[in-house]
Amino acid sequence: MTSERDSVLHSWCVQSEWRAPTIVGGQGARLRDDAGREYLDMSSLAECSNLGHQHPHIVAAIRAQAERLCFVTSAWGAQPRAELAGMLLEKSGFDGGRVFFTLGGADANEHAVKFARQARGLPHGKVITRDRSYHGASYAAMALSGDSRTRLQVDPENFDVLHVPPPYAYRCPFGSDSDGQCGERAAAAVADAIDRHGADDVAAVMMEPNAGTNGIVAPDNYWPLLRELTRERGIPLIADEVMSGFGRCGEWFAWQRHGDQAKPDLMTLAKGLTGAHLPLGAVVVSAGIASALEHQMLYTGLTYCGHPLSCAAGVAALQTYENEKLIERSRALGARMLASLRRMQSRHPVIGDVRGGHGLFAVVELVSDRASRTPLTPWPQMAPPLKALLHEALEQGVSFAARGNLILLAPPLVIEENELDDALSLLDRLIGGMTGAQMGDVEREPA
């Protein structure tokens, strides 16, 4: 058989450096490769396998739907599609709203922007997003993203996108001296951008409500302030919940931590929507946006929008979050993980910051000098000792994800407590083993 190394173009890597196990099976938080080796998954692969691997309820639902009906065009009705839309509207409290299904997160975000612009009657209205955000890798989604890695491929101005600085409290772009102040100033920068361009010219503000894969965890006051200032100015607020939704941040949807008054006008979903058992994304729109679109032609659609197999997987996934109380579990295990990481921080000076997303999501930021917060390497490069740590962890049967100087922890919500503890002990040992010589000037604690 042709090896994957020689036949496939892999994403987000240099092809000649691609080396990864071939996975043939999985169960719960564990994956198994073709050599029979097991890996504990500490990132839910790309923060998407929230329900673990091969969840039997979802596999059974896909099988049952496949036997009934694999496909019907999105122009016609499909039972699991209607059922899933109803469940999403109920869980989000978007009474009178509607759901548009996509294939994943990037196209959900692009469609959210289309709908906001069309509802506002501003086909080229500006969209405000922020630096250090990630909204997907298709062209318009790259333009929406504040991601220096893809900036050469796309000019946000060509897509009428404006970026504002992020609420990155550990390195606050506004020089704030507290998380709250950074949240306030970052929100004020959004208000400023709207006012500068004129509210009549701005079609939407799109933000990740809490945590993002580029390592930002917003201060608590940020989202409520954004909601307030966009409401005051009549600008639709789009919550990109592709990563933060479905329990990852301790709620069905991350904005719900701030109560009903913090509800966005549109919300995009993917990843945890089926727990990655099949590809699916969605845009949930409020009653206001739905009624603005009710008598207009929607010139958009993708062949596989709302695919019945994916929707059946989505229905089963939502039932599983509920039946297994996984949202609550994410909150409890997230607090346990965060406490453990903070203890690690007190032992290892190379850990500059630990931030948690209120569920099973946390970011460990590595520095070469804690006092000055000097990054281990300039963003978005990854330091060789961190690469070595990831490699060694995988050798020892645990898969961690990292970006730049950040270790992103996002295990499946079904992970067992002892599995979580074992993975964190390994991380502790490996961070402790990063030597002074590897780290440059990092001061090491005595053993």
Ligand SMILES: Cc1ncc(COP(=O)(O)O)c(C=O)c1O
């Ligand atoms: C916040 C956020 N938005 C959008 C996306 C893009 O989703 P997809 O890869 O399904 O297109 C991602 C993926 O990581 C994400 O984290």
